[in-house]
Amino acid sequence: MKKVFVIIIVLFSIVSCNKTDQKVAAKISQPKSKKIEFGFNYADFNVVQDTIKKGDSFGTIIQSQNIGDKKVYDIVAQVKDTFDVRSIRYNKPYTILRSKNKTNKLEYFIYQPDALTYYVINFKDSIATSFKKIKPVTLKRKIIGGVLKSSLSETLGNESVEAALANRITKVFSWSIDFFKLKKGDRYGLIFTERFINGKTYDGVEDLQAAFFEYKGKIIYAFPFEKDSLSGKIEYYDDEGKTLKNFFLKTPIKFSRITSRFTMNRFHPVQHRWKAHKGTDYAAPRGTPISTTASGVVEQTGYTAGNGNFVKVKHNGTYSTQYLHMSRILVRRGQRVTQGQKIGLVGSTGLASGPHVCYRFWKNGMQVDALRLNLPTGESLTGNAKERFLKQMEPLKRELDSIGNL
Ligand SMILES: [Zn+2]
Incomplete structure (x- = not known):
């Protein structure tokens, strides 16, 4: 742990x-006079803060600081054991510290590959040196x-x-x-x-x-x-x-509500007649992700006038689950899916009075009420x-x- x-x-x-409210700082900010960062007091330097742009390399950045080609080459060689210049990446922040006197000489280059790590390259002496530090x-x-x-x-x-x-x-x-x-x-x-x-x-x-x-x-x-x-x-x-x-997730949708339960006899909201409803309806806004409640293999996807777009997942020799009325199907037949994986989006295709998913549970080839099952529990x-x-x-x-x- x-x-x-x-x-x-x-x-x-x-x-x-x-x-x-603090976010990981990667912004270019006007250095304040008393700011101390990376062990340097910014008041002692002319400070440039920027991020690596497309096409930038360590060489181009350093060159733009009025250091000749030959010098860049030497610096790269001098620090190569502690800082690999090829490791710099687009959009990562860096800081340049120049001397505050008239020479405005480049003294330090600080590169931050992530919020915790930074490299300091020291140009002050005749031979450049560098070191890596990890913030506590x-x-x-x-x-x-x-x-x-x-x-x-x-x-x-x-x-x-x-x-x-x-x-x-x-x-x-x-x-x-x-x-x-x-x-x-x-x-x-x-x-x-x-x-x-x-x-x-x-x-x-x-x-x-x-x-x-x-x-x-x-x-x-x-x-x-x-x-x-x-x-x-x-x-x-x-x-x-x-x-x-x-073994199974409670519901195929997070934060949903049940609008119709499994029953052998209900008044169909669209067909206006009494018939069995062999599923549990969960209402949710159109486009809400539908997750498979257990891992398995997609055994069927398709469209019928009643079911609309649907997906059926086989979990093992005993159980399958089916999800109806999707606005979009996101898996293919034969595809392996893992528990909680998004397999489609809520819709109202087929016979549906509004956006919902009809969740159907199959046990040994028979449709059963998922809410009444004593499902196997884990270890x-x-x-x-x-x-x-x-x-x-x-x-x-x-x-x-x-x-x-x-
Ligand atoms: Zn239903």
């Missing part, structure tokens, strides 16, 4: 409303939670939780929670860490350490755990060490692994449980 950086300082903080990363721990005051996405938005974390949460809980069904007043809690470069520049979410959601009156926990240190694979488990993954932790997990999980669970008391 622990990533090794040059310096890792874990700061503990309990925050309910955090603003992290600080991890800041955040605990947020409480009661949902609006929808989950709005609540997370208000807490400045970035989309990447929201996506991770949706993925971790996708087997156990239909996020659309979370209501105002349901409780939730999240513990995660964020990376900051040099202690101040926000660099994204590092990991989700623990989470819970109250769903239909029940608390569902999620804790990451590495069962097998060889594979290094992290899976999420509940507070009893049961995997949060089931749970046992033995040693479970013991290790429980020990690691308990303090985190206590922290989550105390969120309501904040």
Whole structure:
């Protein structure tokens, strides 16, 4: 779990409303007089900040600083062991520091291949030298939670939780929670860490350490755990060490609502007669991605007057799922698809009164009600692994449980 950086300082903080507006700095900015960066005080230099343009090379940039061809060639050779000039890439930022006196001599070239790393090439001495540095990363721990005051996405938005974390949460809980069904007043809690470069520049979410959601009156926990240190694979488990993954995703669409359930007798909204409805309808705006609820092979795609554009996926010898009324089909017959993969877009082709996906579930060749199936569940932790997990999980669970008391 622990990533090794040059310096890792874990700061503990309990925050309910955090603003992290800083983005990874790659902008050209007018240097302020007191600014210190890369270990240089900008006040001591004439500073040029720019990004690598199309057609730029280290040579062309340096040449434009009034250094002759021969000199560029020498510099490239002198620094080649510590800085490969061919490694510079389009759009990456660089900084040039020139002496402030009348000579305005080129003294340093600083290149940043990513937000963390930078190279300094020193031209001050007769032989150029260079070195690479990695900025220290600080991890800041955040605990947020409480009661949902609006929808989950709005609540997370208000807490400045970035989309990447929201996506991770949706993925971790996708087997156990239909996020659309979370209501105002349901409780939730999240513990995660964020990376900051040099202690101040926000660099994204590092990991989700623990989470819970109250769903239909029940608390569902999620804790990451590495069962097998060889594979290094992290899976999420509940507070009893049961995997949060089931064989099928709950729904083929994120944030959707059920408009019609599986029934042997319903009044058809378009045909206006009583007939069986052997599927579950999820309404969603036209163009919403439809995901296959389990991995498998596309066994059928096509169009019929009733089904409209549809895709059928075979998961194993027992189960297949089918998705109807698509505005667009995004897979081909015979294609292998993985759970959660986008296979089409919501539409209202065929017999449909509005945009929705009709989700049909086949078991041993018979259409069955997906909502009533006792679907197979994944593996749970046992033995040693479970013991290790429980020990690691308990303090985190206590922290989550105390969120309501904040
Ligand atoms: Zn339907």
